[in-house]
Amino acid sequence: MRRRMVGIGLLLALMVLALLCSCENSVTPPAAGKMHIFVYGNDYLYGNRFYYEDGTLAGYGYPLRGTVNDAMQTGLSLCALAQKAGYEYDGTFMLGMEPKEVSDPNVTVINNVFLDPFLLELDALGARISDGDITIFFFSGHGSGEETMLEYGSDASERSYFAFRQIREASGAKDLTSSILYPDYKILSRIETLPGTKVVLGDFCFSGAFVRPGNVSVTPGEYSGIDATRLFFGYRDDIKESSSLFCLTAARYYEKSWEPGGGAHGYFTAALLKALGWDEKNQTVATPAAMVDNRITLFGLVNYVAGNDDKAAQTPMTNGGSNDIILFSL
Amino acid sequence: MKRHLRLFIVLVMLFVCIAGASASFGFRPYVSGWYGVNLCHPTAGYLEKYPGDESVRTPFFRTSSAFSMDAQLLEGVFSIGRKSGISFGFGCSYVNVSQSKAWGRSMLKPYTGLGFSFDIAYHFSKHFELGLKYRWLFCAFTGSSARFIAHDFELAPAYTVVSPWALDIAVTLPVTVSLKADAVSLRAGVGVLIAFDSRRTGGKR
Numbered sequence: 191m192r193r194r195m196v197g198i199g200l201l202l203a204l205m206v207l208a209l210l211c212s213c214e215n216s217v218t219p220p221a222a223g224k225m226h227i228f229v230y231g232n233d234y235l236y237g238n239r240f241y242y243e244d245g246t247l248a249g250y251g252y253p254l255r256g257t258v259n260d261a262m263q264t265g266l267s268l269c270a271l272a273q274k275a276g277y278e279y280d281g282t283f284m285l286g287m288e289p290k291e292v293s294d295p296n297v298t299v300i301n302n303v304f305l306d307p308f309l310l311e312l313d314a315l316g317a318r319i320s321d322g323d324i325t326i327f328f329f330s331g332h333g334s335g336e337e338t339m340l341e342y343g344s345d346a347s348e349r350s351y352f353a354f355r356q357i358r359e360a361s362g363a364k365d366l367t368s369s370i371l372y373p374d375y376k377i378l379s380r381i382e383t384l385p386g387t388k389v390v391l392g393d394f395c396f397s398g399a400f401v402r403p404g405n406v407s408v409t410p411g412e413y414s415g416i417d418a419t420r421l422f423f424g425y426r427d428d429i430k431e432s433s434s435l436f437c438l439t440a441a442r443y444y445e446k447s448w449e450p451g452g453g454a455h456g457y458f459t460a461a462l463l464k465a466l467g468w469d470e471k472n473q474t475v476a477t478p479a480a481m482v483d484n485r486i487t488l489f490g491l492v493n494y495v496a497g498n499d500d501k502a503a504q505t506p507m508t509n510g511g512s513n514d515i516i517l518f519s520l
Numbered sequence: 521m522k523r524h525l526r527l528f529i530v531l532v533m534l535f536v537c538i539a540g541a542s543a544s545f546g547f548r549p550y551v552s553g554w555y556g557v558n559l560c561h562p563t564a565g566y567l568e569k570y571p572g573d574e575s576v577r578t579p580f581f582r583t584s585s586a587f588s589m590d591a592q593l594l595e596g597v598f599s600i601g602r603k604s605g606i607s608f609g610f611g612c613s614y615v616n617v618s619q620s621k622a623w624g625r626s627m628l629k630p631y632t633g634l635g636f637s638f639d640i641a642y643h644f645s646k647h648f649e650l651g652l653k654y655r656w657l658f659c660a661f662t663g664s665s666a667r668f669i670a671h672d673f674e675l676a677p678a679y680t681v682v683s684p685w686a687l688d689i690a691v692t693l694p695v696t697v698s699l700k701a702d703a704v705s706l707r708a709g710v711g712v713l714i715a716f717d718s719r720r721t722g723g724k725r
Contacts, residue, residue, distance in 0.1 A: 209559060212580035219624035324625060387625065406701035407666040418658075422669040422701050485622075489629055493663045510666055511702055512562060516625045 223322030223386060225279040227268045227297075228315060230308065231261025232331035232355050232369065233286030239368035240334065240353055248371055251332045251353065255453025258286040260330035260393055264459060267468035268326055269294055270475045271486070275518045282311060286355075287367070305354040305370050309380070316384045323386035326517070328393075330459065334371050335396025337444050342413035342420055343403045346443035347375035350399030352392075374399045382435050387515060389488060390437045393458045395446040397439035398507035407510035412442060436488050436515055438495070441504040448501050457501040465494040481520065489514040546719035548597040548607050551590065552676075554694050556709015558586035558617050560628055563703055582628050584620040586707050588613065588696075590637055590653070597643075597717065605643040613637040613655045615672070615698075616662075617705075628703075633657030633670055641678075649690075651676045659700070670700040678713050686720040689713075 210216060233254070240248040265283045272279035281297035283290070292299050300311070319325060335350035356370035378400060381388050392400050398412075408416055440447040440458030449456040455463065463470065466486065467478030479498075480490040492508045499506060559581040592611035599605030613635055620628035635658050641651035655672035676694035683689070689712065696707040 209581065213559065213583045214579050214621045214623040215583075217579040217623070222625070407661065407668040409665045409667070418669050421667065422671075487627065489661070489664070496664065508666075510668070512560070512628045514619075514627045514629045516622060516627060 220322050222277065223320050223324065225268075225272045225277045226315060226319060226323060226325040227265055227272070227279060227281040227328075228284075228312075228325060229261040229265035229268075229282070229328040230284045230303070230330070230354075231258040231286060232353060233258045233288070234332065234369070236287060237367040237369075239357075240332070241357055241368060241370050243370060243372065248334060251369070254332065254449060256449045256455045256459070257330040257332075257393075258288070258290075259453075260455050260459040261285060261328055262290060262292075263455070263463060263468060263470055264328045264330075264391070264466075265297070266292065266294075266473065267463055267466045267475065268328075269297060270468070270473075271466060271478075271518045271520070274475055275520055277518075282315065284308060284311065302367075303355060305356050305372055308354060312380055312384075319385045321385045324515070324517075325384060325386060325388050327381065327388065327390045329391070329397070330393045330456065332369065333392075333394035333396045333447070335399060335443060337446075339411075339414050339444050341415045342408065344413070345375070345403055346396075346399035347378055347402065348373060350374045350396040350443060352377060352394055352397075378402070378435075386434065388435045389515060389517065390435070391439070391462065392437070393440040393447055393456045393462075395441065396443055397441055397447060398443035398445065400437045400439050401443070401507045401509055402435075402437075406512075409505075409507075411505065412507065436509050438488060438492055438506060438508045440499070440506060442507045445504050447504050457499045457504065458495060458506065461495040461499040462491065464498065465491050478518075478520075484520045485516050486518040486520070487514045487516050491517070544719055545596065545598050546717060547595060548715050548717050549591075549593050549595045549609075549611075550688075550713055550715035551592075552692060552711055552713040553587070553589040554692060554709040554711020555585070555587050556694075556707055556711075558584045558705055558707045560584065560617075560620065560703050560705040562628075578626065579623060581706075582620040582623065584618045584628065584630070586618070586709065587616045588694075588707075588709075588711075590614075590639075590655075592637065592639060595639075595715075597719070599643065599719075603643070603645045606640065607643065607649075608640040609638075611637050611639070613657065613672075615655070615657055615659075615670075619662075630662040631659045631668075632662055633659035637672075647680045649678050649680075651678060651692075668700055670698055672696050672698045676711075676713075686717050688715040688717060690715070 238251045269281050283299045284303040287302050332353035351371035353369035357368045465480035467476045469476045480494040496506045590613045592609050595609030597607040615633040619630040635656045637655040639653040641649045643649040653674040657670040659670050660667045674694050674696040676692045678690040678692040680688045680690040692711045692713050698705040
């Protein structure tokens with residue numbers, strides 16, 4: 191009897207040891223790599239015509255006023271947080287036509303970036319990223335898409351676009367600059383191939399198309415045709431494709447994104463900056479509203495902006511699944 | 521079809537008659553709660569590539585804590601002889617899993633689940649029972665409305681410590697396997713089970 195008890199005890203001890211050896215405590219985490227901050231803010235003050243890639247006219251857009259400021263301040267807040275967290279970081283700010291200056295020596299500001307130079311910048315970024323790095327992208331501008339809800343599992347990124355600065359035309363004495371609608375799936379496929387973890391934030395109409403289907407959790411109203419079976423069994427295999435890409439967007443793939451009349455920031459970006467604790471007036475980080483246990487995670491940002499974007503017509507959208515990314519440990 | 525149904529009814533009646541001679545039936549609703557460790561193994565490669573370098577793998581298990589409560593309100597007990605018996609029933613369940621321990625830049629989100637449970641337990645003696653429970657849980661990540669479905673299978677030995685009036689107060693050591701679309705979790709904890717046995721409500725003579 192005693193021998194049997196000792197045997198059972200030894201077996202239990204071995205099982206506990208095996209479990210402990212399989213947990214975080216016994217596996218060394220990857221070294222924290224660099225943080226890259228890549229922001230793009232388009233402005234529409236010098237032309238509001240939109241063209242498809244083949245040159246056909248798509249339509250005219252509202253002259254948004256807050257998009258460049260969105261990109262600028264989001265970029266600055268992310269850089270300030272990276273600095274505060276003690277990360278090695280660099281920033282690439284691609285802003286509108288008006289020249290901007292940033293005092294941070296780690297930041298490069300490029301004005302008036304057309305589509306092709308943007309893609310070249312993205313390639314250049316890819317060349318300097320390592321596997322352990324994290325890159326945060328932010329896009330602010332016009333987006334184009336369709337206002338219809340899709341069946342669960344459908345990919346909206348093929349029918350949605352982000353408007354990059356592109357076509358310059360001389361019309362009399364005026365220098366008109368218009369935009370080109372570049373498909374979201376092309377942007378995503380470029381970003382997905384970059385090494386390391388990628389976090390994409392987007393404040394533009396139909397930006398939810400950045401959130402690819404294949405998630406194991408959904409929020410109500412994201413897709414039609416959701417049932418319990420699909421929530422459990424659906425799209426397991428697709429998840430692997432985007433395991434290092436995380437997105438948070440201002441609106442769903444069938445919704446528009448808005449900015450108030452004053453032109454300071456889009457509703458989403460205003461909430462995002464509060465979540466990050468950015469004191470725009472003093473250009474410093476105060477207390478981030480999304481910080482919990484001295485950490486700002488992507489899921490924390492999602493929860494904050496979803497509840498505080500002050501615009502019922504747009505609903506932030508993000509990837510499903512269990513994993514959350516720690517953006518800053520302060 | 522009718523023939524099979526008739527045969528089934530006859531068999532059930534026969535079983536009830538034979539068992540009824542030495543058995544008793546009653547109601548034994550109970551509430552139970554436990555707290556323990558949650559070891560989550562992400563599947564479907566969701567975390568495998570994190571943080572992008574394929575040579576870096578996530579730990580096999582991600583640790584967090586879990587809390588669970590069950591209210592088995594429709595619970596019948598069928599006892600054979602004085603000591604052993606079987607109880608089975610239906611109830612509602614609540615599960616809360618905390619955020620996992622951080623590993624590199626990765627953490628697993630906390631979530632809460634609410635749903636139904638079906639259980640069957642074999643009572644080996646007056647003091648010891650072994651329960652098997654299935655839970656169907658509708659879950660949401662805490663603080664958000666992102667939803668998913670989870671299935672729990674639980675094995676819970678329980679040892680009755682005291683039995684005041686018609687109550688049984690037992691200590692349980694449940695072990696649960698939980699399945700959701702992107703992870704399998706193993707939970708183990710310690711808890712309390714408080715059962716009310718309707719067969720013991722009669723007065724003493």
